Amino acid sequence: MLSIRDLNVYYGGIHALKGVSIDVEEGQIVSIIGANGAGKSTLLNAISGMVKPKEGRILFKGKELPPAPHKIVELGISQVPEGRLIFANLTVKDNLMMGAYLRKDKIGIEKDLEKVFALFPRMKERIHQMAGTLSGGEQQMLAIGRGLMSNPDLILLDEPSLGLAPLLVKTIFDIIESIQQMRKTILLVEQNAYKALSIADKAYVLEQGKIVKEGSGKELIKDKSIQEAYLGKKQKSEETLA
C-alpha cells in the first residue's frame, strides 16, 4: 500500500532521514521504533507532506504522493500527530468534524461518527464540551477519533502513548488493534518499543535517520540488541519477557 524508497530529508542543516526505505502492506500494523530524535516523526511528516524530502520516492497505492498536505488526506492518509494537536478552542464534535473536513458524504460521516463513538463512548458523553477541557487520555482518544473521521485507508499514529498513564497506554494499544480490525492499515511510530513490537505485523528500527533493522514484530522482540537498547532488558533476563 505504501512504499518509501531512499528517502532523504533535511531539517535545517540536519540530515534527518538518510536513505530510508520501508514497505507497508494493506491491513498491516507496521511499527517504527527508535529513540528521541531518530527521525520517526520526520518520516510521518514527510508522508503527510508537512516536510519536503530532498530525494527519494513515496508511493501510495502505486502512485507518487502530491506535495500538498490536504491532497494527501484526500487520497486516504491521515495523521494523528505527536502531542495530539487537538483544537482546544473547538468542541469535541467540531474536532471530529474537522477530521471529516474534505468529505461531502453526509451519511458516511454520520456512520463514521457512530463508529468513533462506539470506539470511544466517552467522546459521545462530551460531545459539546470544549476539547481543551478534556484530560490527556481523552485528548488522545479524540485525536485518534478525529484521524479516523476522514475514513482513511492508512492512518499514521505518532507516539499515541506519549505521556499517558500505564492503564491508558494499554487502552490505546487495544484501540489500535480494533482499528486494524476496521480494515485500516496502520503505520505506528512509538518510543514504547515493547508495546509497539508486540502488536506489529512488521517493524523497523530507526537510528539516527537510518533503518538499522527490520523484521516481524515477534522477531524483533526477541532480538538481543533490540532488547538491550529499547526494551530495557539485560542479556540474561529473558524469562521476564511477557
Place this chain on the structure above:
Amino acid sequence: MAGFMQQIINGLSIGSVYALMAVGYSLVYSIMNFSNFAHGGVIMIGAYIGFFLLAAYKMPFYVAFALAGAGAGLLALIIERVAYSPLRKRKAPFLYFIISAMGASIFLENIVIATIGPTFKTYPKVFSTQPITVGSLSVGRLDLIMFVISAISLAILIFVIEKTKIGMAIRGTAYSVRASALMGVNTDHVIMIVFGLGGLLGGIAGMLFGMKYTVYPQIGFITIKSFIAAVFGGLGSLPGAVIGSVLLGIIETLTSGYLSSQFRDLIAFALLIVVLIVRPMGLMGKFTEDKA
C-alpha cells in the same frame, strides 16, 4: 442625563465602525500571529473608492458601498499574495511580516499622495443632515446608518465564523495551522479568505469613516485606533475586538463631550498602555491553553 445618553449613542456609532476595522486586525492575528499594519492602507483605499464612485461617478450609495468593500477585499488579497505569501513559504520570522506590512502600508499611502494628491476630500452629501429625534435624544442619520451597517456586517461575520464549515476551518487554523493542514484543510485558502473578509469589512468601515469625517492619505493612521481596540479586547479574539472597539468609541465620545476633544486620542493611547501593563492578553485574549 440626556447629555450622557447622547454621548453613549454617538460612542456606539463610532465604536461599531472601529469594530469593523478591528476584526480585520484580529482575524489575521488569530491565524498568522502578526499585526497586519497594511490593514490601515486597505481601509484608506476603501474610503477613496467609495468617495470617487459617489463624487465622480455619481453612483447610488449602496452600489458604491458594495464596490468599496469588494475593492478593499481584493486589495487585501493582493497584499497577502505579494507581501506575505512568499514569506510564509520561506517560513520567515514574524519580524519580516511586520516589516513587509509597514512597507505595504507606506506604499499605499504614497501611491495615493502621488496620484490623487495629499489634500482632504469631503464626501458628497448622501444622507440628510437632519437628525432623527426621539424625546430629548437625537441621532444623526449618518450615525444611525453607520451603526446599523456595522452591526449587520459584524453579525454576518460572526455567523460565518461560528456556524459555517469554512468558519470552523478558520477557527481550527487559528488554533493550529499544522493540525488543520493534517485534517485536509487547505490552510493557504483559509488565510486568503481571512484577508479577503478583513479587507471587505475594512473597506466598508473606511467608507463610513470617510463619510463621517473626510478622506485623506493618512486616514490609515487613524485606523490605528481600531488596532488599539483590538489589543484592548484581546488580539485574535473577535468578540474581544468588537467589545474593545465599542468601549473605545464610548470612552472617546465621553472624553470629547465632558473633557475636551483634544484629550480624545491621548486617552485612547493611554488606555492601550494601561491595558498592556495590567492585562497584556487584553480583555478576552486568544485561548492558548494546551494540556501537554
